Amino acid sequence: MVEAEIPADHPRHDSLVTRHRVEAGVEKGITSRQGLIAQGRGEAFDYLLGERTIPSADAAARAAAAHLLLADHPVVSVNGNAAALVPAELVALADAVGADLEVNLFNRTEERMRAIAEHLRDHGATGVKGLAADARIPNLAHERAKVDADGIADADVVLVPLEDGDRAAALSDLGKVEIVIDLNPMSRSARVADVPVVDNILRAIPNITTHARELADADRPTLERIVGEFDPEATLAAAERAIRDG
Amino acid sequence: MVEAEIPADHPRHDSLVTRHRVEAGVEKGITSRQGLIAQGRGEAFDYLLGERTIPSADAAARAAAAHLLLADHPVVSVNGNAAALVPAELVALADAVGADLEVNLFNRTEERMRAIAEHLRDHGATGVKGLAADARIPNLAHERAKVDADGIADADVVLVPLEDGDRAAALSDLGKVEIVIDLNPMSRSARVADVPVVDNILRAIPNITTHARELADADRPTLERIVGEFDPEATLAAAERAIRDG
Numbered sequence: 001m002v003e004a005e006i007p008a009d010h011p012r013h014d015s016l017v018t019r020h021r022v023e024a025g026v027e028k029g030i031t032s033r034q035g036l037i038a039q040g041r042g043e044a045f046d047y048l049l050g051e052r053t054i055p056s057a058d059a060a061a062r063a064a065a066a067h068l069l070l071a072d073h074p075v076v077s078v079n080g081n082a083a084a085l086v087p088a089e090l091v092a093l094a095d096a097v098g099a100d101l102e103v104n105l106f107n108r109t110e111e112r113m114r115a116i117a118e119h120l121r122d123h124g125a126t127g128v129k130g131l132a133a134d135a136r137i138p139n140l141a142h143e144r145a146k147v148d149a150d151g152i153a154d155a156d157v158v159l160v161p162l163e164d165g166d167r168a169a170a171l172s173d174l175g176k177v178e179i180v181i182d183l184n185p186m187s188r189s190a191r192v193a194d195v196p197v198v199d200n201i202l203r204a205i206p207n208i209t210t211h212a213r214e215l216a217d218a219d220r221p222t223l224e225r226i227v228g229e230f231d232p233e234a235t236l237a238a239a240e241r242a243i244r245d246g
Numbered sequence: 247m248v249e250a251e252i253p254a255d256h257p258r259h260d261s262l263v264t265r266h267r268v269e270a271g272v273e274k275g276i277t278s279r280q281g282l283i284a285q286g287r288g289e290a291f292d293y294l295l296g297e298r299t300i301p302s303a304d305a306a307a308r309a310a311a312a313h314l315l316l317a318d319h320p321v322v323s324v325n326g327n328a329a330a331l332v333p334a335e336l337v338a339l340a341d342a343v344g345a346d347l348e349v350n351l352f353n354r355t356e357e358r359m360r361a362i363a364e365h366l367r368d369h370g371a372t373g374v375k376g377l378a379a380d381a382r383i384p385n386l387a388h389e390r391a392k393v394d395a396d397g398i399a400d401a402d403v404v405l406v407p408l409e410d411g412d413r414a415a416a417l418s419d420l421g422k423v424e425i426v427i428d429l430n431p432m433s434r435s436a437r438v439a440d441v442p443v444v445d446n447i448l449r450a451i452p453n454i455t456t457h458a459r460e461l462a463d464a465d466r467p468t469l470e471r472i473v474g475e476f477d478p479e480a481t482l483a484a485a486e487r488a489i490r491d492g
């Protein structure tokens with residue numbers, strides 16, 4: 001069965017699509033071993049969450065959209081799993097909010113960097129950043145610290161899908177507004193985020209895009225109100241309750 | 247850092263050892279892609295369980311040991327993740343209870359079968375089964391149904407570490423006593439087991455061996471009492487509570 005043949009109303013639709021894209025990611029040299037293990041961790045948390053977008057995650061997606069629209073220079077950071085799972089969806093989000101896409105890998109090799117940039121371009125991206133690597137995030141090991149001077153180094157709002165607790169903490173220390181997508185509400189990435197979106201990336205990215213399109217004509221005070229009313233701690237507590245209570 | 251250098255009292259000891267062995271498993275062609283994803287799912291459940299053996303899992307390990315000692319022909323089924331994670335521990339358990347080790351893979355290839363059998367022999371196993379594949383489990387797809395006529399097909403008690411819900415159900419339908427090690431108490435494997443051990447395989451296998459050595463001189467009525475008093479449903483409920491309540 002190819003992905004296009006999976007019926008949209010199949011009860012395991014997201015899970016089957018995910019499996020297909022992860023396999024393709026491995027074939028293309030995009031998905032790493034650690035990426036496969038991280039994928040499994042995500043599956044378990046999503047299973048406990050009921051494989052749905054809970055109300056608090058939807059509110060977080062709306063706050064994320066407002067932050068991205070308010071930003072002077074929003075950047076969407078892309079790692080191997082994000083590129084494998086939602087390449088077209090990341091491009092659509094970047095278009096909707098005028099953000100740059102920048103590739104950043106936990107296990108950085110030039111080969112994987114190029115494969116991921118090409119994969120994003122195959123899905124419509126123009127001007128993928130991350131390959132220049134002419135700036136550094138302070139207080140992080142060398143390879144993981146590499147960013148583009150005109151990308152994440154210059155951004156005021158950064159969306160970081162999926163995990164790397166150290167990097168999430170280092171970006172937060174730089175005073176950037178950080179939006180994190182992570183299915184584990186107890187993770188360090190989720191805890192340091194200004195906006196933690198506890199949801200499957202397959203649902204979260206299109207949902208942020210939908211909110212951004214709805215808010216495209218909203219005035220600045222409206223966006224600032226949405227951002228100001230968002231409570232990251234209450235959001236994490238609601239997500240943890242949903243996971244624990246089933 | 248090589249595995250021997252990880253201090254036994256390191257707070258993340260099990261997690262670091264696991265990471266090392268999974269990596270080595272990939273290098274040796276033992277661990278599959280699906281195995282890496284399954285490893286991640288296990289990590290998430292173990293995290294929620296507090297990365298410890300809960301009392302109900304210890305009671306299950308004791309009942310598992312009693313079943314294995316009472317058996318006429320106990321067999322320990324070994325898949326890629328089990329072989330990568332606890333090769334020496336599986337050999338020690340098989341020795342302690344007089345069980346056969348039989349390799350059975352969800353994604354069976356002759357190459358992986360041989361790599362896993364060799365890995366077990368490197369860790370002291372003699373007479374690894376699974377390569378003859380001269381019998382079938384009814385009601386299962388061809389490759390996953392393959393077993394040895396003088397191994398699992400002939401066994402009265404089978405220990406199945408880690409997941410494959412369909413295979414666990416088919417073995418249970420054959421009327422064999424089935425011991426399952428699975429960190430997800432809601433999984434089908436755990437639910438069809440006579441003895442579900444909801445614990446990390448890294449802790450569960452040595453723990454079953456310890457109980458088996460303690461019970462080595464116990465008489466039959468004592469072993470039968472331990473087996474008779476074990477309640478799989480209460481065990482699963484306790485594990486689910488531990489995961490949900492944190």
